Amino acid sequence: MMQEAGTAEATSNGTAKQNGVAAELGLRDIRSKSATPSSDITATNLMTLQQQQALQVARQLLLKQQQQQHQSGAIKSPKSNEKQAALQVPVSVAMMTPQVITPQQMQQILQQQVLSPQQLQILLQQQQALMLQQQQLQDFYKKQQESLQLQLLQQQHGSKQHSKEVSTQQLAFQQQLLQVQQLQQQHLLSLQRQGLLSIQANQNLPLHSLTQGVIPAELQQLWKEVTGTHVKEEFSGRNNGHRGLDLSSASPVPPKSSHLNQQHATTNGQYSSHALKRESSAPDEHTHHSHPLYAHGVCKWPGCEAVFEDFQSFLKHLNNEHALDDRSTAQCRVQMQVVQQLELQLAKDKERLQAMMTHLHVKSTEPKPTPQPLNLVSNATLSKTAPGASPPLSLPQTPTTPTTPLTPLSQAHSVITPTSLHSVGPIRRRYSDKYSMPISPDIGQNKEFYMNTDVRPPFTYASLIRQAILESPERQLTLNEIYNWFTRMFAYFRRNAATWKGAVRTNLSLHKCFVRVEDDFGSFWTVDNEEFIRGRHIQRGRPRRHGVDNNNYDKLLVQSPALVKNIQTSLGYGPVLPATFQASMAENSIPLYTTASIGSPTLNSLANAIREEMNGAMDHGNSNGSDSSPGRSPLPAMHHINIKEEPLDPEEHEGPLSLVTANHSPDFDHHRDYEDDHGNEDML
DNA sequence: ATCCTGCTAAACATAA
């Protein structure tokens, strides 16, 4: 798996939790058999990883040498399965973690060998003749598929960024870099390999694989050919095999390859469309049993994994099962999209990186329009321990190439100042905490960023939930829809589902601003903006009595859990204050940030108005902004709704405006009224 | 240091 689903995600919080459940959501589909550490890499891990990979590559080379010796003479009967197997590991490893191996490293590694580069070159060529062909095909293909799926699903989980010393911006930068590197390296490696391949003699290129790293235009062309020309070709009884698209007609063609190789040699890793075309027109793709769709005796057609004894039967299968029909066409299209997606992603990320680099170098004070988190930088992994790092100045400003994973850090380090951003993301900084700042603008601005980057959004769950609900056409969502929104909008929430889903549920219950409504079709959640403004915090429930404070409460409650509610009730209301007063207290007890809305309706209105304004469009229809509004969110007119929960919560009325309702009887939801206790508590 | 708040885990309840 690209990323260990269950890995205990060190939450910024420190409460390291490991829900093995993890990532069922976004990852569910990714069941690649090969583990790729490509993501979830901490900064430090990166280094070790890098080293390991270097070793792997080196090992790989050694292996090749050995084999070479044994075989004296590069004969390519890819039948030696053991060798294949032997090589398989290193190769795949190298491929799987391309993002860390820079060309320079490769070079270095090569040079470290006992042999001269030239020798190595030769060796490599021969070896490639032996192994790489199939190997590469398979691995690369796998890799492509996996990464694609991964991207589609979770748009790459950048790094995990546990380093708490880095500013959030740095992290964003780092992530960006990683992403780009990943993509670039993928590209690079593929090209590299293909380049190597192309050098060797007597080998025809796995054309199909080429397409995987090719430019969209090329793909387009290809697709055109497939969809358009192909039919004709079929009729003509000729198979101009288009890189794996020739399946329909792929008739066993008599081997003859040398000529083809020539072409490869000329292209040598460079794939001009021209070259591709010429190559593709060569009808002998499967000559050496090296059909791109056939590896290790298995049909590599997406979704197929049929096993075949020999190449012939595979071809038969190919023609029968994967002929040019709707299904195959669709699959092909998907594959193309996959590739295009990758290309696109790469282009995008490159651009983004460029912008970031530029920005950082220029130290421009202006916010860049780049998709990096604008306002706040999220990042959950950052911690305040960062102070040390905060004075970025100190760090060496080593100019580095984007290819080196870590450097960007230092670079970023040196340029990014905490002040440059709205705030240094402490851990998960809640964006909307102290101010009912709508998160929508921020989300909007950084939408793409959050969608693609595995960073924790700096918003509280409550804010996010609210956002999700308000974004919906009906301003109401079922729990499941809320889940979906989370996963859709944030890469971060594509894993550890059990954790955040639980948090979502908890928040829904806990915050008064979320109102559960039932209709004929089930239940859904709406937002009471009024409440949201007032005190989005633990309104709903009992007083917050845990923690250092409120010990008395704890004691009381602990003694008789069963009586908790009663006790609280009596404590809260009875003894202390008149109901009316309590009501007002309740209002006041709401955390300070709501001050504006407490007390006078006027103020509240004002606050509300402001908020409305800030929120812009998204609020319309909801609370009419009136203080006295039933508060109960936008009940959809269409259904028969039935607000289950505290339909007419007393507080509702007290609302901002006041002390009125004081007489909430403990009848309905005792605990609902406990905030009053809370208020009292404060007094106590 | 204290208090407030958000997050997470967990226990528990309930309905499908």
Place this chain on the structure above:
DNA sequence: TTTATGTTTAGCAGGA
């Protein structure tokens, strides 16, 4: 019984 959905509480950690 299992699963999804809700509710409530405890404890931890960050921020003011």
